[in-house]
Amino acid sequence: MRVLIAGFGTVGQGIAEVIGMRQNLFSSEFGQKVEIIGAFDSSSFAGNPRGLDPAELVSQKKTSGKVGVKRADDMVKLIGELDYDALIETTPTNVVDSEPGLTYITTALNAGKNVITSNKGPLALKFRELCRTAEKNDVQLRYEASVGGAMPIINLSRELLRGEQIYSLRGILNGTCNFILNRMKDEGLPFEQALREAQELGYAERDPTYDIDGVDSAAKLAILANAIFGMNVTYHDVTRTGIRNISEEAIAMASEQNKVIRLIGEISGNKLEVSPRLVPSGHPLSIGGTLNIVQLITDLAGEVTVAGRGAGRMETASAMLSDIIAILTDEQAKCR
Amino acid sequence: MRVLIAGFGTVGQGIAEVIGMRQNLFSSEFGQKVEIIGAFDSSSFAGNPRGLDPAELVSQKKTSGKVGVKRADDMVKLIGELDYDALIETTPTNVVDSEPGLTYITTALNAGKNVITSNKGPLALKFRELCRTAEKNDVQLRYEASVGGAMPIINLSRELLRGEQIYSLRGILNGTCNFILNRMKDEGLPFEQALREAQELGYAERDPTYDIDGVDSAAKLAILANAIFGMNVTYHDVTRTGIRNISEEAIAMASEQNKVIRLIGEISGNKLEVSPRLVPSGHPLSIGGTLNIVQLITDLAGEVTVAGRGAGRMETASAMLSDIIAILTDEQAKCR
Numbered sequence: 001m002r003v004l005i006a007g008f009g010t011v012g013q014g015i016a017e018v019i020g021m022r023q024n025l026f027s028s029e030f031g032q033k034v035e036i037i038g039a040f041d042s043s044s045f046a047g048n049p050r051g052l053d054p055a056e057l058v059s060q061k062k063t064s065g066k067v068g069v070k071r072a073d074d075m076v077k078l079i080g081e082l083d084y085d086a087l088i089e090t091t092p093t094n095v096v097d098s099e100p101g102l103t104y105i106t107t108a109l110n111a112g113k114n115v116i117t118s119n120k121g122p123l124a125l126k127f128r129e130l131c132r133t134a135e136k137n138d139v140q141l142r143y144e145a146s147v148g149g150a151m152p153i154i155n156l157s158r159e160l161l162r163g164e165q166i167y168s169l170r171g172i173l174n175g176t177c178n179f180i181l182n183r184m185k186d187e188g189l190p191f192e193q194a195l196r197e198a199q200e201l202g203y204a205e206r207d208p209t210y211d212i213d214g215v216d217s218a219a220k221l222a223i224l225a226n227a228i229f230g231m232n233v234t235y236h237d238v239t240r241t242g243i244r245n246i247s248e249e250a251i252a253m254a255s256e257q258n259k260v261i262r263l264i265g266e267i268s269g270n271k272l273e274v275s276p277r278l279v280p281s282g283h284p285l286s287i288g289g290t291l292n293i294v295q296l297i298t299d300l301a302g303e304v305t306v307a308g309r310g311a312g313r314m315e316t317a318s319a320m321l322s323d324i325i326a327i328l329t330d331e332q333a334k335c336r
Numbered sequence: 337m338r339v340l341i342a343g344f345g346t347v348g349q350g351i352a353e354v355i356g357m358r359q360n361l362f363s364s365e366f367g368q369k370v371e372i373i374g375a376f377d378s379s380s381f382a383g384n385p386r387g388l389d390p391a392e393l394v395s396q397k398k399t400s401g402k403v404g405v406k407r408a409d410d411m412v413k414l415i416g417e418l419d420y421d422a423l424i425e426t427t428p429t430n431v432v433d434s435e436p437g438l439t440y441i442t443t444a445l446n447a448g449k450n451v452i453t454s455n456k457g458p459l460a461l462k463f464r465e466l467c468r469t470a471e472k473n474d475v476q477l478r479y480e481a482s483v484g485g486a487m488p489i490i491n492l493s494r495e496l497l498r499g500e501q502i503y504s505l506r507g508i509l510n511g512t513c514n515f516i517l518n519r520m521k522d523e524g525l526p527f528e529q530a531l532r533e534a535q536e537l538g539y540a541e542r543d544p545t546y547d548i549d550g551v552d553s554a555a556k557l558a559i560l561a562n563a564i565f566g567m568n569v570t571y572h573d574v575t576r577t578g579i580r581n582i583s584e585e586a587i588a589m590a591s592e593q594n595k596v597i598r599l600i601g602e603i604s605g606n607k608l609e610v611s612p613r614l615v616p617s618g619h620p621l622s623i624g625g626t627l628n629i630v631q632l633i634t635d636l637a638g639e640v641t642v643a644g645r646g647a648g649r650m651e652t653a654s655a656m657l658s659d660i661i662a663i664l665t666d667e668q669a670k671c672r
Contacts, residue, residue, distance in 0.1 A: 314638075
C-alpha cells in the first residue's frame with residue numbers, strides 16, 4: 001500500500017511515525033509494506049516513488065520547519081497524478097469553506113484513491129457529496145480520526161454495532177471544555193481562571209472560541225449524525241450553546257445535588273444539539289479529565305458507551321492506523 | 337446461513353427472537369436468510385431442515401416449558417450430524433467441568449461448523465484447546481456474548497484495535513457487585529441488605545456466591561486474558577477477592593476522599609486479579625448501576641474504554657447477533 005500524506009503538522013508527523021513503527025504488523029498480518037511515497041506541507045514537498053523514510057521526514061520537518069526541500073507548486077496536481085493507493089489527509093480543520101482539505105480529498109477520490117482523513121471541516125460541511133464521490137469511484141473514504149481522536153466511535157457504530165438500530169446518541173466531544181468544567185468543580189475556580197489554566201497546559205488555543213463556544217463539538221456531532229444516522233447535515237444545523245456563561249454558582253449547585261455540568265452533544269430524532277447539561281455523578285457521561293465519550297442508545301444492546309483520548313499526536317495517528325488496517329483487511333478479503 | 341440453537345433458556349430464546357427480527361437486515365445486507373433448522377433444551381428437540389419459526393419456538397417453550405415435542409435422546413449426535421452452518425451455544429455456564437457446553441462446542445467445531453457461544457465455562461477452562469480445534473477445522477469460534485453481555489469488548493479489541501499494542505486491562509465485569517457497592521454508598525446500606533435488594537430485583541441469584549465472591553468476574557477476566565493477550569489461563573489462575581467483607585465504614589471512608597469502591601478485574605503483565613479497589617469519582621471506572629466496563633491501556637491510543645449492559649435477554653442476544661454478522665461478513669468477503 002502506497003500512501004501520500006497531505007499536511008505535515010502534528011497529525012501528519014504522528015501518522016508517518018506510526019507507519020514506520022508498524023511495518024512488522026503490516027508485513028506479518030497483511031503480507032505487505034505501507035510505503036510513504038510522498039508528503040507535503042504548506043510550502044514544500046518530499047517524494048520518492050520507492051518510499052520515504054518516516055523518521056527522516058519527521059526529522060527534516062523538525063529541523064527545517066519543512067517536510068521537503070522542493071517547493072510544492074501545485075499540490076492538487078500532485079494528488080491527482082502521483083501513483084499511490086491512499087491519501088492520508090491531515091490538513092488543519094477549516095469550518096468556513098473546509099479548504100484546502102475539501103479539494104484535496106475530492107481530487108484523490110476522483111483519481112481512484114482511498115482517502116483517510118482527520119479533518120473535520122470537509123465532513124462537517126460536505127459529507128454526502130464526499131460519500132457520493134467515493135462511491136462513484138469505488139474507493140473508501142475513512143475518517144475515524146475526525147471525531148474524538150482515539151475514541152473508536154465511527155468504526156464501532158458502523159461495524160461492530162451493524163446489527164443494532166441506533167436510536168440516539170449523546171456524548172462529550174470536546175476534552176478542553178470537560179477539563180475546564182471539571183477544574184471549576186474540583187477547585188471552585190471561576191470560568192476565566194480554569195480557561196487560563198487550560199491554555200497554559202496547552203489544552204486550549206490562544207483563541208478558545210472554537211472549543212468553548214461548542215463549534216468543535218458541533219462539527220463532530222454533525223459528522224456523527226451523517227455517519228451513524230445517515231443524515232445530511234452540516235455543523236450549521238446543530239443548535240449550539242457553549243460553556244462561556246457557566247458560573248461557579250451553577251457548578252456548586254449541581255454539586256450539592258450530586259451532579260456535574262457537562263457540555264453534551266445529542267442526536268435524537270431530528271434534534272441536533274450541543275449544550276451544557278446536568279449529569280448525575282456515577283453516570284458514564286460524568287467522567288472528568290480531557291476524555292471524549294459517546295453513548296449510543298440502541299434497540300437490543302441498550303446503551304453502549306465508548307471513551308478515549310480526544311486529541312494528541314499518537315492518539316489521532318492511532319485512529320488513522322485503524323483506518324489503514326481496515327483498508328488492508330478489505331483488500332485482503334477481496335484477494336481471497 | 338443455517339443455525340442450530342443448543343440451549344433454549346433466556347439467552348437461547350433471545351437469540352431466536354433476534355434472528356426473527358433481523359431477517360430484513362440479513363437479506364438486504366448479505367443477500368441471505370438466517371434459518372433456525374433446530375433448537376434443543378435439556379429435554380426436547382425441535383427440528384425442520386427448511387427452517388423453524390422463531391416466534392413459534394419461543395411460544396412453545398413458554399407455554400409447555402419445552403422447545404420441542406420430541407425427546408432429545410442424544411444431542412451430541414444431533415450436533416455432529418445435522419446439516420447446518422453455525423451452532424449457537426447458550427447452555428448454562430458451568431465452571432467446574434464446563435459441560436455440556438464443552439462437548440457441544442467441540443463436536444460442532446470438529447463437524448466443520450462455526451460456533452457462536454455465550455457460555456463462559458468452556459472458554460474460562462479450555463480456551464486454547466477450543467481455538468486449536470476451530471483452527472484445525474478452519475471454522476470460526478466467536479464468543480462476544482461470553483464477557484459483559486452487550487459490551488463489545490472482544491470484537492473491539494480484536495478488530496478495531498488490531499493495530500494497537502494492548503499493555504493492560506482493567507474493568508468492572510460483574511453488574512451485580514457494582515449494584516450492591518453503589519447501593520451501599522448511595523443509601524448507606526450494609527452489605528447484607530444491599531445484597532437482599534439485588535436479589536429482590538433479580539440481579540443476584542438465590543445463591544449469590546458466583547457473583548459476590550468474584551467467580552463470575554474471574555471467569556470473564558480469564559477469557560479476556562486468553563482472547564486479548566494471547567495467554568493460556570483458566571479462571572483458577574485469577575487471584576480473587578470478592579466484596580463480601582466490604583463494610584459500610586470502608587465505603588463511607590472512600591466517600592470522604594471523593595472515591596468509590598469497585599470490584600476491579602485487572603490484567604497487567606502476569607498479574608490476573610479480581611479485587612475491590614478505590615476509584616476516584618469521575619474516573620471512567622467509577623460508574624454506578626449494573627453496567628460492565630473495561631478500560632484497555634494501549635501504546636498509541638492510551639486508554640480506550642467501553643461500557644455496556646452486562647446481562648439480559650436482548651443484550652446477550654445483541655452480542656451473539658454481532659457474531660452472526662461477523663461470520664456473514666466474512667463469508668461475503670470470501671465470495672467477492
